[in-house]
Amino acid sequence: xxxxxxxRLSEYLDEELDPEEHKALEEHLxxxxxxxxxxxxxxxxxxxxxxxxxxxxxxxxxxxxEAGIVPRRTIPFPExxxxxKRAAESGPGRDRRLSFSVPQLIAACLAVALVSGGAVxxxxxxxxxxxxxxxxAPVSGVMDRPGAPRTAPAGEREAAPLVPAEPASSRAPAxxxxxxxxxxxxxxxxxxxxxxxxxxLDPATIRTLESNLAIIDLAIDQAKRALAADPANxxxxxxxxxxMRRKVELLQRATMLAxxxxxxxxx
Amino acid sequence: MSYSGGGVMTPSKDSEGTPxxxxxxxxxxxxxxxxxRAFARLYSGHSARIFxxxxxxxxxxxxxxxxxxxxxxxxxxxxxxxxxxxFGTWLHRLAVNVILARRAALRVEKVRFRxxxxxxxxxxxxxxxxxLSMDFERAIExxxxxxxxxxxxxxxxxxxxxxxxxxxxxxxxxxxxxxHRARMILRRHLTR
Ligand SMILES: [Zn+2]
Numbered sequence: 433x434x435x436x437x438x439x440r441l442s443e444y445l446d447e448e449l450d451p452e453e454h455k456a457l458e459e460h461l462x463x464x465x466x467x468x469x470x471x472x473x474x475x476x477x478x479x480x481x482x483x484x485x486x487x488x489x490x491x492x493x494x495x496x497x498e499a500g501i502v503p504r505r506t507i508p509f510p511e512x513x514x515x516x517k518r519a520a521e522s523g524p525g526r527d528r529r530l531s532f533s534v535p536q537l538i539a540a541c542l543a544v545a546l547v548s549g550g551a552v553x554x555x556x557x558x559x560x561x562x563x564x565x566x567x568x569a570p571v572s573g574v575m576d577r578p579g580a581p582r583t584a585p586a587g588e589r590e591a592a593p594l595v596p597a598e599p600a601s602s603r604a605p606a607x608x609x610x611x612x613x614x615x616x617x618x619x620x621x622x623x624x625x626x627x628x629x630x631x632x633l634d635p636a637t638i639r640t641l642e643s644n645l646a647i648i649d650l651a652i653d654q655a656k657r658a659l660a661a662d663p664a665n666x667x668x669x670x671x672x673x674x675x676m677r678r679k680v681e682l683l684q685r686a687t688m689l690a691x692x693x694x695x696x697x698x699x
Numbered sequence: 700m701s702y703s704g705g706g707v708m709t710p711s712k713d714s715e716g717t718p719x720x721x722x723x724x725x726x727x728x729x730x731x732x733x734x735x736r737a738f739a740r741l742y743s744g745h746s747a748r749i750f751x752x753x754x755x756x757x758x759x760x761x762x763x764x765x766x767x768x769x770x771x772x773x774x775x776x777x778x779x780x781x782x783x784x785x786f787g788t789w790l791h792r793l794a795v796n797v798i799l800a801r802r803a804a805l806r807v808e809k810v811r812f813r814x815x816x817x818x819x820x821x822x823x824x825x826x827x828x829x830x831l832s833m834d835f836e837r838a839i840e841x842x843x844x845x846x847x848x849x850x851x852x853x854x855x856x857x858x859x860x861x862x863x864x865x866x867x868x869x870x871x872x873x874x875x876x877x878x879h880r881a882r883m884i885l886r887r888h889l890t891r
Contacts, residue, residue: 474882480835500767501771
């Protein structure tokens with residue numbers, strides 16, 4: 433029962449026909465009740481499509497997304513957490529903003545880790561050191577480092593470091609008195625172990641873990657830059673060592689979690 | 700899956716159209732600089748629409764994962780949002796791209812643009828417990844793939860045939876034909 437016009441009814445409805453066709457179809461509608469009735473139904477279908485109700489996404493979706501967010505080089509900063517005494521410590525000739533912001537930056541990184549990584553930290557916290565009140569400070573505002581690119585993906589950061597690569601401790605012992613290499617070795621070993629086990633962790637946990645590692649890496653990166661600019665800054669040195677230690681701990685605990693999961697057989 | 704009720708991050712449809720473009724633009728700029736809270740506000744204003752787009756273009760089961768991908772991609776690409784278009788438009792277009800790429804990657808189902816009008820033969824007769832809109836949603840879900848995509852993009856989302864043709868790699872004529880086909884099938888489910 434198809435006449436030629438029936439296939440053009442949607443185009444007619446959407447005013448997609450050229451004027452001659454439009455007029456001809458209009459005339460046809462006057463003499464073809466079937467097309468007229470179908471057109472009325474198509475009009476209703478179109479209206480229903482436009483008015484469809486949106487179902488709300490699951491409430492947990494934002495938590496999952498937040499856990500997967502890779503922090504930018506420029507990260508949210510705890511408001512009011514800048515300790516004035518740090519400013520006094522920054523000596524002449526030093527990049528003032530950088531020198532006293534790095535410690536807070538590290539704290540901010542860990543704050544973000546705590547906030548966004550609730551899942552992993554919640555699971556793993558039992559054996560970890562508690563984070564101080566600063567780490568729980570509300571996160572807001574933006575801190576910019578002068579001269580730093582506005583944003584840079586983690587990959588770029590790795591690929592093009594703005595500071596010299598860490599010295600191999602045996603060849604350049606004087607440049608860095610931190611016991612950084614042992615940390616690096618531990619990190620590499622744990623990374624390998626985790627890579628073998630990571631299938632046993634559920635994807636949300638892996639994302640949270642990766643997100644936290646990225647945050648810690650950012651803190652490490654920032655501390656290294658600060659140290660390159662000011663090798664004598666013991667405060668930054670301590671924070672670098674501490675942050676490296678946190679990374680080792682996080683990896684250790686994640687590896688333990690993965691092993692435990694495999695022992696249980698499911699997670 | 701079930702749709703658990705909206706929390707703070709899942710606005711009702713009413714509030715969805717209201718976030719002002721300038722507020723969105725502000726939040727997009729903040730988020731581009733790393734402000735996760737600003738990004739959460741953008742999510743709050745736009746997630747329902749994106750989630751339902753994903754749900755209708757794929758399946759309810761995969762919509763959550765895809766929506767997550769879309770917002771993570773948006774976070775990564777926010778630096779490319781220049782603010783000439785509305786943020787919602789930019790995000791929506793990005794979402795369509797992610798959804799289409801995901802469909803292709805998973806080869807969930809080949810997009811079929813050939814005649815397949817028997818697709819609704821197995822469609823159950825009226826299920827009394829469903830309200831009309833759910834019945835209609837279900838009818839959309841089981842449309843032939845090509846017809847479904849075009850119907851969702853044109854009638855539900857408001858894209859033009861030329862845009863849809865570009866997204867799907869088909870001609871405008873095919874897009875029009877698929878739209879008509881979808882509507883002709885759906886008209887049988889208007890009152891059930
Ligand atoms: Zn006719």
